[in-house]
Amino acid sequence: MEEVRETSAWVARNSSHVTIDSSGLEKVVETMKESIPKVEWDYEGIHYFDNGPLTVQYLFVLDALNFCFWPDKDLNYDHLAKGLKEALLNDHSAFDADRLTNYTGPQLRELLKWPRSLPLEEERVRLLHEVGFELERSFEGKASKLVESCGKSAVKLVALVTRHFPGFRDHSMYKGHQVFLYKRAQIFAADLWGAFKGQGYGEFNDIGSITMFADYIVPAVLQQLGVLKYSSTLANAIQASSEIGAGTEEEVELRACSIFAVEKMRELLSIKCGKQVLSVELDLWLWSVGVQCPSLQHHRTLSIYY
Numbered sequence: 001m002e003e004v005r006e007t008s009a010w011v012a013r014n015s016s017h018v019t020i021d022s023s024g025l026e027k028v029v030e031t032m033k034e035s036i037p038k039v040e041w042d043y044e045g046i047h048y049f050d051n052g053p054l055t056v057q058y059l060f061v062l063d064a065l066n067f068c069f070w071p072d073k074d075l076n077y078d079h080l081a082k083g084l085k086e087a088l089l090n091d092h093s094a095f096d097a098d099r100l101t102n103y104t105g106p107q108l109r110e111l112l113k114w115p116r117s118l119p120l121e122e123e124r125v126r127l128l129h130e131v132g133f134e135l136e137r138s139f140e141g142k143a144s145k146l147v148e149s150c151g152k153s154a155v156k157l158v159a160l161v162t163r164h165f166p167g168f169r170d171h172s173m174y175k176g177h178q179v180f181l182y183k184r185a186q187i188f189a190a191d192l193w194g195a196f197k198g199q200g201y202g203e204f205n206d207i208g209s210i211t212m213f214a215d216y217i218v219p220a221v222l223q224q225l226g227v228l229k230y231s232s233t234l235a236n237a238i239q240a241s242s243e244i245g246a247g248t249e250e251e252v253e254l255r256a257c258s259i260f261a262v263e264k265m266r267e268l269l270s271i272k273c274g275k276q277v278l279s280v281e282l283d284l285w286l287w288s289v290g291v292q293c294p295s296l297q298h299h300r301t302l303s304i305y306y
C-alpha cells in the first residue's frame with residue numbers, strides 16, 4: 001500500500017505530538033536479533049474456519065465490525081469473533097447478503113449474545129447493511145467473489161474494498177494532506193492470508209505490501225517499548241483516558257507514526273540481521289503483546305475505522 005506508507009511517512013516527518021525514537025527502535029530490534037517472535041493467526045482459537053467461501057464471508061463481516069470496543073470496558077474483539085462464529089455455526093445463512101441488509105441493533109446484539117447496546121451500535125448496523133447491499137449489487141452476494149476478482153493481489157483487494165464500501169475508507173486530513181490508513185481493509189487481506197495460510201482465498205503475491213493495522217492497541221505497545229514518544233500533553237490525555245477526537249493531529253499522528261515505526265522496524269531487521277519479516281507478522285506479534293497486558297493505557301477515539 002504505497003499510499004499508506006508514503007502518507008504515514010509524511011505525517012511522521014511533520015509530526016508535532018508523537019515522535020519515533022530511533023534508539024528505542026534499535027533496542028527493540030536488538031532483542032529480536034536471535035529470534036523474531038512469531039504468533040500464529042487465531043492463536044486464541046476464536047475464529048470460524050471451514051476452508052471455504054463461508055469463511056471469507058465471516059472474515060468480511062468480522063472486519064466490517066472490527067472497531068471501537070473500548071467504550072464498554074467488558075467488551076473486546078474476542079466477543080465479536082466468537083459471537084459471529086457461534087452465529088454462523090448455528091445458522092449457516094446468518095451472513096447471507098440479504099440477511100445482512102436487514103439486521104437491527106437488537107438483532108445484532110442477540111447474534112453476539114451481548115446483553116446491552118454495543119458501542120456505536122447504529123454505525124455497526126449501518127455498515128452491515130452497506131456490506132450486504134454492495135455484496136449483493138456487485139459480487140453476487142459473496143465476499144469470496146470479491147476476493148476472487150483480485151488476482152491474488154492484496155493491494156488490489158484493498159483498492160476494491162475501499163472503492164465499493166465507503167465504510168472501509170479509513171483516511172484523514174492532516175496539515176492539509178490526505179492521509180491513508182486503511183486499517184480494516186488491510187486487516188481483511190491479512191486475515192484471509194492468516195486464516196487460509198497463504199493458500200486459496202488467502203494466496204496473495206504481494207502480502208509484503210500490507211502495512212501494520214493502525215488501531216488503538218499497537219500504538220500503546222510501541223510507546224511502552226520506547227519506540228514512540230509522546231508530548232507531555234498527549235501523554236497526560238492518554239493517561240487520564242480523555243477522549244481524543246477523530247481526525248485531530250494527535251490521533252492521526254498516533255496511527256501514522258505507528259505505521260511508519262513498524263516499517264522502520266522491518267527495514268532495520270533486514271539491514272542489521274538480514275531477516276525478512278512482514279509488517280503483518282510484526283503487527284500480530286505487537287498486538288498479541290498488547291492484548292495480554294491488561295494495564296496497557298491506550299488512546300480513546302470514537303471511530304468506525306479501528
Ligand SMILES: Nc1nc2c(c(CN[C@H]3C=C[C@H](O)[C@@H]3O)cn2[C@@H]2O[C@H](COP(=O)(O)O)[C@@H](O)[C@H]2O)c(=O)[nH]1
Pocket residue numbers: 040041042043044066067068069070075076077078081191194212213214215216217218283284287291306
Ligand atoms: N493491529 C491490530 N489490531 C487488531 C488486530 C485484531 C485481531 N486480529 C486477529 C487476527 C489474528 C489474531 O488471531 C486476531 O484474532 C483486532 N485489532 C484491533 O484491536 C482493538 C481491539 O482491542 P480490544 O479492545 O483489547 O479487544 C481494535 O481496535 C481492533 O480493531 C490485529 O491483529 N492487529
